[in-house]
Amino acid sequence: MVFPWIGPMVTVGVDVGGTSVRAGVVDKYGEVLDTARAPTPGDERALEDTIVTVVSELAARHRVRAAGLAVAGFVANDRRSVMFAPHLAWRHAPVADRIAERVGVPVVLEHDANAAALAEYRFGAARGCRVAVLVAIGTGIGAGLLLDGKVFRGANGVAPELGHLRLVPDGRPCSCGKAGCWERYCSGTALAATAIELMGRHPGQSTVLARVAGDEGSITGRRVAGAARDGDVVAQRAMAELARWLGEGLSMVADIYDPEVIVIAGGVSQSAPLFLDDAREHYRSMITGAGYRPLARIRTAQLGDDAGLVGAASLARDVVAVRPHPSR
Numbered sequence: 001m002v003f004p005w006i007g008p009m010v011t012v013g014v015d016v017g018g019t020s021v022r023a024g025v026v027d028k029y030g031e032v033l034d035t036a037r038a039p040t041p042g043d044e045r046a047l048e049d050t051i052v053t054v055v056s057e058l059a060a061r062h063r064v065r066a067a068g069l070a071v072a073g074f075v076a077n078d079r080r081s082v083m084f085a086p087h088l089a090w091r092h093a094p095v096a097d098r099i100a101e102r103v104g105v106p107v108v109l110e111h112d113a114n115a116a117a118l119a120e121y122r123f124g125a126a127r128g129c130r131v132a133v134l135v136a137i138g139t140g141i142g143a144g145l146l147l148d149g150k151v152f153r154g155a156n157g158v159a160p161e162l163g164h165l166r167l168v169p170d171g172r173p174c175s176c177g178k179a180g181c182w183e184r185y186c187s188g189t190a191l192a193a194t195a196i197e198l199m200g201r202h203p204g205q206s207t208v209l210a211r212v213a214g215d216e217g218s219i220t221g222r223r224v225a226g227a228a229r230d231g232d233v234v235a236q237r238a239m240a241e242l243a244r245w246l247g248e249g250l251s252m253v254a255d256i257y258d259p260e261v262i263v264i265a266g267g268v269s270q271s272a273p274l275f276l277d278d279a280r281e282h283y284r285s286m287i288t289g290a291g292y293r294p295l296a297r298i299r300t301a302q303l304g305d306d307a308g309l310v311g312a313a314s315l316a317r318d319v320v321a322v323r324p325h326p327s328r
Contacts, residue, residue: 011025011313013069013312015070016051017087019039022037022054023054023055025061025313026313029123030122032310033062038054042089059103069312070308070309070311071110072085072087072111075111075114076157079109106316108316108318110311112308113134113144115311117146117311118314119308122314125263126299131148131260132145132259132260133145133146134263135249135262138187138267141186143163162182163183167181167248168185182245187268188267191238191239191268194242195209195227195238198238199213206234208231209232209234229274240275242275242279243278244279248282260296263299
C-alpha cells in the first residue's frame with residue numbers, strides 16, 4: 001500500500017514556458033525529487049487546467065505545502081498576477097489566486113529569469129554573492145538581478161529587461177518594436193540569423209550548414225552550434241560573433257550593476273565551451289576602467305533547465321514559512 005503523505009513536506013515549482021509546462025517537487029536543499037510535464041496550451045483556461053493537472057499529479061504522490069510558478073512574462077510586484085506574457089495567454093490575470101483556489105495550497109508567481117537567479121543564488125553558481133546577475137540566453141535574453149539575496153524587480157515588477165538594451169543603432173528589428181536589441185545579436189535566434197547572413201556573404205565556405213540551407217527554418221541556433229563543433233567555418237564565425245556581442249553586453253551590465261558574479265543560463269549556455277572564453281576576453285576589454293577594477297566572475301549555471309522551477313519552489317517555501325498552511 002502507498003502512503004503519499006509519509007515523508008518530508010515539499011513544495012512544487014512550475015516552469016511555465018511557451019512550449020511546455022514543467023513541474024517538479026523540490027526539497028529544502030534544492031533537489032528535484034519528482035517531475036511532471038505537459039505541452040503549453042494557447043488558451044488561458046486550458047493553460048490553467050494544465051498547471052492544475054501537473055501540480056495535482058505531484059501532490060498525489062508527495063506532501064505538497066505550496067506551489068510557485070516561474071512565468072515567462074511580466075509579473076506584478078505582489079507576485080499574484082501576470083500583467084503580460086508574450087508567449088502565453090495571460091493579460092492582467094490574477095493567476096496565483098485562481099490556481100491556489102483549485103489546487104488547495106498557497107501559490108506564488110515569479111518571472112522565470114528571477115526564479116532561476118534565486119535558485120542559482122541559493123543552490124548554485126551565485127551562492128553567497130552579494131550582487132549577482134543572471135543572463136538567460138535562449139530564444140531571446142531574460143535576466144535577473146539579486147541584491148543581498150533578494151530579487152530586484154523595479155518599481156513595477158518588470159526589471160531588468162537586459163535583452164532589450166540597444167547595442168546596435170539601426171540594427172536588426174526586434175519583436176519589442178525597437179531595433180538593435182542585445183538579444184537580436186546574442187541568442188539562439190540571433191545565432192541562426194548571423195549564420196544565414198554569413199552564408200550569404202561567403203557562399204561556398206560552409207561544409208555542414210550548406211547541406212540543410214535549402215530547408216526553410218532548418219538553420220537553428222542548436223544546429224549552428226553543432227556545426228561549429230564539427231568544424232564548419234561559417235558556424236564558427238557565427239559563434240565568434242555571438243561571443244563578441246555577449247562580451248560587449250556583459251560589459252554594459254557590469255558597468256551598470258558592478259556584480260560579483262554573472263551567471264550565464266538558458267539553452268545557449270549548453271554550448272558555452274564554444275564561446276564563453278572569447279566572450280570573457282571581449283568583456284575584459286570593453287568594460288569601463290579595464291585593468292583598474294575588479295571583474296565579475298562569469299560562470300555558467302549549475303542547475304541547468306531546472307533552475308526556474310527550483311527557484312519558484314524555493315519562493316513557495318518562503319511563503320509557507322511566513323504563512324503556514326494547515327496539514328492535510
